[in-house]
Amino acid sequence: MPEMTEPVFVSDQVDTDPEQLRILIQDIASSCRDPKVIQHSLLDLIRVTGRTLLSLRRFEPRFRTSEWPWLSGTRHDDITLQDANLFLCACILEQNAGKTDVWDNTAYFVHEILDDPENLWRSIILHSPEGWADQFWEYNLHPEPAVHARLREVASLMVRYYHGDARLIWNEYLENPQEVFKRIRVLKVPRSTACLVIGALKDEHYLEGWFDIVGDVVDSRVLGRIACGEGNGLTSYQARFLGRMIAAGDPWILDRPLYVLGMSYCGPGPRCRRCPVNERCVYAVSLELGLSVGTMVYEGLFGQKTVQKSLKNWL
Ligand code: SF4
Numbered sequence: 001m002p003e004m005t006e007p008v009f010v011s012d013q014v015d016t017d018p019e020q021l022r023i024l025i026q027d028i029a030s031s032c033r034d035p036k037v038i039q040h041s042l043l044d045l046i047r048v049t050g051r052t053l054l055s056l057r058r059f060e061p062r063f064r065t066s067e068w069p070w071l072s073g074t075r076h077d078d079i080t081l082q083d084a085n086l087f088l089c090a091c092i093l094e095q096n097a098g099k100t101d102v103w104d105n106t107a108y109f110v111h112e113i114l115d116d117p118e119n120l121w122r123s124i125i126l127h128s129p130e131g132w133a134d135q136f137w138e139y140n141l142h143p144e145p146a147v148h149a150r151l152r153e154v155a156s157l158m159v160r161y162y163h164g165d166a167r168l169i170w171n172e173y174l175e176n177p178q179e180v181f182k183r184i185r186v187l188k189v190p191r192s193t194a195c196l197v198i199g200a201l202k203d204e205h206y207l208e209g210w211f212d213i214v215g216d217v218v219d220s221r222v223l224g225r226i227a228c229g230e231g232n233g234l235t236s237y238q239a240r241f242l243g244r245m246i247a248a249g250d251p252w253i254l255d256r257p258l259y260v261l262g263m264s265y266c267g268p269g270p271r272c273r274r275c276p277v278n279e280r281c282v283y284a285v286s287l288e289l290g291l292s293v294g295t296m297v298y299e300g301l302f303g304q305k306t307v308q309k310s311l312k313n314w315l
Pocket of ligand 1: 222225226261265266267270271272273275276277278279281282283284
C-alpha cells in the first residue's frame with residue numbers, strides 16, 4: 001500500500017482555484033516519477049477533488065439530496081407501515097429500471113391492483129412463485145422478469161425476518177447505517193439497492209452517521225476521471241477507498257454529486273465542455289494541457305497491482 005493511507009480532511013468552506021490544479025498536474029508530469037514529489041502533490045489533488053465535489057453540493061441545488069416518495073415530510077417515528085413498505089418496494093425495483101418510473105408503478109400496483117393491502121409483502125406472497133411470474137406483464141412493475149421475480153423472494157424474506165414491516169429494518173438503528181445495511185442485505189438484494197435505501201434514509205434523516213459511497217460503475221468512472229485522470233475508471237474498492245480519503249467524516253456526501261455528474265456529463269463518452277467541473281477535473285485539465293498523468297496518479301494512490309490486494313483486505 002502506498003504511504004498515503006490516512007484520510008485527507010477536506011473543508012468545504014472555499015471553492016478551488018482552477019490554477020492550483022493546473023500547477024499540480026504540471027508538477028506531477030514533470031516529477032520524473034519521483035514518488036516523493038508525486039505523493040506530496042496527491043494530497044493536494046485529493047483536497048482539490050474534495051472541495052470541488054463538496055462545493056457542487058453547497059452551491060448547486062440539483063447536486064444536493066433528492067426528495068424521496070413516502071419518506072419526505074415524515075419522521076422516522078411517524079411513517080406508516082404502508083408507506084415504509086411502499087418505499088422499500090420501489091427501491092428494490094430501481095435496479096436496472098432505466099427510464100421506467102418504478103415509483104409510479106409501485107404506487108399503482110399497491111393502490112389500484114392490490115387495493116391497498118394491510119401488508120404489502122404478505123399480499124405478494126399469497127402468489128405462488130409461478131403465479132407471481134405469470135403476472136409479469138399484468139403487474140408491469142419492472143422491465144426485467146428477474147427483478148420482478150426478486151420482489152417475490154424479498155417479500156418472503158421480509159415476512160420471515162421483519163414481520164412484513166420495513167420499519168423494523170431501520171427503526172432501532174438511527175445512528176448505525178452500517179447495521180441497517182446488513183439488515184437490508186438479509187433480503188438478498190444487491191449491494192447497490194441496499195446503498196440506495198441507506199442513502200434515502202440518510203437524506204431524510206431517518207439515519208445519521210458515516211456511510212461509504214456505493215462505488216458502482218458511475219462512482220468509479222467519475223471519481224477515476226476527476227481525481228486520477230484515469231478514463232478507464234477505478235474498481236469498486238478503489239472508488240470507496242478514495243471516497244473515504246476525500247470525505248473521511250462521511251463519504252456518503254459525495255454520492256449525489258458523483259451520481260449527477262455521471263448521469264449528466266461524465267458518461268462513457270465524457271462531455272467535458274458542458275461539465276460544471278471541467279476546470280477542476282484531472283482528466284479534463286490534463287487533456288487541455290496535453291499532459292498525461294493518469295497512470296502516475298493512479299499508481300501513487302493505489303500502488304502496483306500486487307499491492308492492491310492489501311487494499312481489498314483493508315476495505
Ligand atoms: S470534466 Fe469531463 S471527465 Fe471531468 S467529470 Fe466532467 S465530464 Fe467527467
